[in-house]
Amino acid sequence: MNKTVKVVLGVAALGFAASTASAATLDDVKAKGFVQCGVNTALAGFSAPDDKGDWKGLDVDLCRAVAAAVFGDATKVKFTPTNAKERFTALQSGEIDLLSRNTTWTLSRDTSLGFNFAGVNYYDGQGFMINAKKLPGVNSALQLSGASVCVQSGTTTELNLADYFKANNLEYNPVVFEKLEEVNAAYDAGRCDAYTTDQSGLYSIRLTLAAPDDHIVLPEIISKEPLGPAVRQGDDQWFDIVKWSLYAMVLAEEYGITQANVDEMKNSPNPDIKRILGTEADSKLGTDLGLSNDWVVNIIKAVGNYGESFERNVGQGSPLKIARGLNALWTKGGLQYAMPIR
Amino acid sequence: MASQDIVRHDAGSRSSFLNDPKIRGLIYQTVLFVLLVAFVYWIVGNTIENLRRANIASGFGFLNNRAGFDISQSMIEYSSDSRYSRALVVGLLNTLLVAVTGIVTASIMGFLIGVGRLANNWLIRKICMVYVEIFRNIPPLLVIFFWYFGVISVLPAPRDSVQLPLSSFLNNRGFFLPKAVWGEGAWLILVGLVVAIAMVWFVVHRARKRQEATGQQFPVLWTSAGLIVGLPLLAFALAGFPLTFEIPTKSTFNLVGGFQIKPEFLALYLALSFYTAAFIAEIVRAGILGVSKGQSEASFALGLRSRQALRLVIVPQAMRIVIPPLTSQYLNLTKNSSLAIAIGFPDLVAVGGTILNQTGQSIEIVAIWMVIYLGISLLTSLFMNWFNAKMALVER
Ligand SMILES: N[C@@H](CCC(=O)N[C@@H](CS)C(=O)NCC(=O)O)C(=O)O
Numbered sequence A: 001m002n003k004t005v006k007v008v009l010g011v012a013a014l015g016f017a018a019s020t021a022s023a024a025t026l027d028d029v030k031a032k033g034f035v036q037c038g039v040n041t042a043l044a045g046f047s048a049p050d051d052k053g054d055w056k057g058l059d060v061d062l063c064r065a066v067a068a069a070v071f072g073d074a075t076k077v078k079f080t081p082t083n084a085k086e087r088f089t090a091l092q093s094g095e096i097d098l099l100s101r102n103t104t105w106t107l108s109r110d111t112s113l114g115f116n117f118a119g120v121n122y123y124d125g126q127g128f129m130i131n132a133k134k135l136p137g138v139n140s141a142l143q144l145s146g147a148s149v150c151v152q153s154g155t156t157t158e159l160n161l162a163d164y165f166k167a168n169n170l171e172y173n174p175v176v177f178e179k180l181e182e183v184n185a186a187y188d189a190g191r192c193d194a195y196t197t198d199q200s201g202l203y204s205i206r207l208t209l210a211a212p213d214d215h216i217v218l219p220e221i222i223s224k225e226p227l228g229p230a231v232r233q234g235d236d237q238w239f240d241i242v243k244w245s246l247y248a249m250v251l252a253e254e255y256g257i258t259q260a261n262v263d264e265m266k267n268s269p270n271p272d273i274k275r276i277l278g279t280e281a282d283s284k285l286g287t288d289l290g291l292s293n294d295w296v297v298n299i300i301k302a303v304g305n306y307g308e309s310f311e312r313n314v315g316q317g318s319p320l321k322i323a324r325g326l327n328a329l330w331t332k333g334g335l336q337y338a339m340p341i342r
Numbered sequence B: 001m002a003s004q005d006i007v008r009h010d011a012g013s014r015s016s017f018l019n020d021p022k023i024r025g026l027i028y029q030t031v032l033f034v035l036l037v038a039f040v041y042w043i044v045g046n047t048i049e050n051l052r053r054a055n056i057a058s059g060f061g062f063l064n065n066r067a068g069f070d071i072s073q074s075m076i077e078y079s080s081d082s083r084y085s086r087a088l089v090v091g092l093l094n095t096l097l098v099a100v101t102g103i104v105t106a107s108i109m110g111f112l113i114g115v116g117r118l119a120n121n122w123l124i125r126k127i128c129m130v131y132v133e134i135f136r137n138i139p140p141l142l143v144i145f146f147w148y149f150g151v152i153s154v155l156p157a158p159r160d161s162v163q164l165p166l167s168s169f170l171n172n173r174g175f176f177l178p179k180a181v182w183g184e185g186a187w188l189i190l191v192g193l194v195v196a197i198a199m200v201w202f203v204v205h206r207a208r209k210r211q212e213a214t215g216q217q218f219p220v221l222w223t224s225a226g227l228i229v230g231l232p233l234l235a236f237a238l239a240g241f242p243l244t245f246e247i248p249t250k251s252t253f254n255l256v257g258g259f260q261i262k263p264e265f266l267a268l269y270l271a272l273s274f275y276t277a278a279f280i281a282e283i284v285r286a287g288i289l290g291v292s293k294g295q296s297e298a299s300f301a302l303g304l305r306s307r308q309a310l311r312l313v314i315v316p317q318a319m320r321i322v323i324p325p326l327t328s329q330y331l332n333l334t335k336n337s338s339l340a341i342a343i344g345f346p347d348l349v350a351v352g353g354t355i356l357n358q359t360g361q362s363i364e365i366v367a368i369w370m371v372i373y374l375g376i377s378l379l380t381s382l383f384m385n386w387f388n389a390k391m392a393l394v395e396r
Helices: A002-016 A025-032 A060-069 A086-092 A156-167 A181-186 A199-206 A234-255 A271-277 A295-303 A306-314 B002-013 B023-055 B084-116 B122-136 B140-152 B187-214 B219-239 B263-289 B291-302 B306-343 B349-360 B362-391
Strands: A035-040 A079-082 A115-117 A122-124 A126-131 A147-152 A172-177 A194-198 A216-217 A225-226 A230-232 B162-164 B168-171 B174-177 B180-181 B243-246 B259-261
Touching: A025 A035, A025 A234, A035 A060, A035 A086, A035 A271, A060 A079, A060 A234, A060 A306, A079 A086, A079 A181, A086 A230, A086 B362, A122 A199, A126 A156, A126 A199, A126 B291, A147 A181, A156 A172, A172 A181, A172 A230, A194 A199, A199 A216, A230 A234, A234 A295, A234 A306, A271 A295, B002 B243, B084 B263, B084 B306, B084 B349, B084 B362, B122 B263, B122 B291, B140 B306, B174 B263, B180 B306, B187 B219, B263 B306, B291 B306, B306 B349, B306 B362, B349 B362
Parallel strands: A035 A079, A147 A172, A147 A194
Antiparallel strands: A115 A230, A122 A225, A126 A194, A126 A216, B162 B168, B168 B174, B174 B259, B180 B243
């Protein structure tokens, strides 16, 4: 209910807000002194508070990167946990400056919802998870005919699910909840035979179940889920800042700039690295963006490059142990390809 | 007296019409009205401007687009190819279904428990009291969770369903009953029923006339029951028993076939009924206690038995006290049904929320929600007011 109230309040905000919401977000952010970033409520690896209450995750790192780029200080960020349904109203109404919450880039979100996606920080796809103990012998989604499937409402997941079963002429029974905890609880209690969402989400959710090892993720990937940060339309400068903060992290990985060696790298003779780190004489790249010239240095000092952030949050340095796969750099057979800083 | 007159007269002549309370009232109201209109105008204008600036699409045209999502339970034909508007109708019907079944059950339970609290039997009285105190003091959402996660979720999986009499099954996917499949000639039964109802109406009418004229009573209840059960049964036999049952059977994941009641509906329906029954019980108790003791004493003095006294004297008078607060309980139950979203029952709010999210048309969806809930509430009030007027004291 309280979520519905939030949505209603968001709608009310659209009515009351002085007509400035889409003006210069950068000025607003600077004036209030922090970036307000919409993240997931609790999806380990992407955004979840740790036992000390600090937000951690790949999506959270992007928020911090933007704060570091704007303020030179990655702590100048506040987080707004949003569920699948609230997130869009929160961004539309100006409650948050940036939505970094495993959100799939789709045409309708880009157009009729009034957003711009500033790149892709995780290439994902939708999968299914089942309890292998209870359903031995099931090893493909195509065997799920007649199954009850748990899914969260307000996601692309819900739509892909309908399409997949229809396309394969299979019957199923959707069991739809609004909150992640409710989906998890229902699945864990055996209300559904299968759980479907982004594969990364499945791995993360599996860790929270009563007996994680009983559950397997089926091999089928039924959709493309390019997850990325979104901002409101109509403010190109802010859009650019978020976009290039992400690119900067990816480029840093490509050029071997890490959290540990960034200061050393400032002395590198390599012109690319000099441009990225803003050490080239008379560089205007940072200031053209509305930032300082050492913005990338600040980002990398705060959160590391894309690869470091990936490994720490969802890769080998985390309980999730997700392989780079599609998210490897383009030079290593993946899809992560940042536009050049020059 | 005289001095007052003078003062009045004085004030009237010296100062302006502004001091006339009537005119002043009118001015205040006009000012308030203008401010209100200006406020609404500003809000609407500002909203439109903000939406335009943010490039958010608006208008109700999206209702004609393909919904793309499935809904787990629907009383009408629906698939992911249907339109958003149809999805909303599915949600509305589900809301109405749970509201109507909940209201009927809560009323029956509430009546029994309310009467039970006044019973002569100590145990019954205490049980009813404990019931009321428990359910009245727990938030409805917790009652819903109790039924959903506490009761239905812990039932066995479909493979080890609890087998109940008459080939019904209970498991954590819901309640499965055999489905009646009517064969050829089944329409005769309907005809039988219609004829029976007509005859009952006639019997009731005649019996009342006769009692008024001669004072003799006629066993209306038994005759009516006999007619309503007997005639359709006769028709059923004449048609050659055209009825078979589809029994739920096990398949890989679940039971298939038969008639299925989903756990989400079951939990919400039970929770709303149990919760609201506690309030209705108190209303009924107050209603009965509100009828003065002299009324029952008088009916006993007239020789009525205690059941007759209750049915003919106490309850009709208690009803007048009961109906108005009952109306608000019915409205509460209907509005509380929007808590469905917490356990994934696809009611109007849940389905609307999904559409809101898919399309981003938050203002439109919130407006639809408000209009529909307002409509349901007004209709319920209208009906209850009519009922109230009908039950009100008719003085002869
Ligand atoms: N990428 C999909 C799904 C994103 C999504 O909401 N996933 C769920 C399941 S992994 C989630 O994170 N829920 C958390 C919450 O709502 O609190 C989308 O953008 O629609």
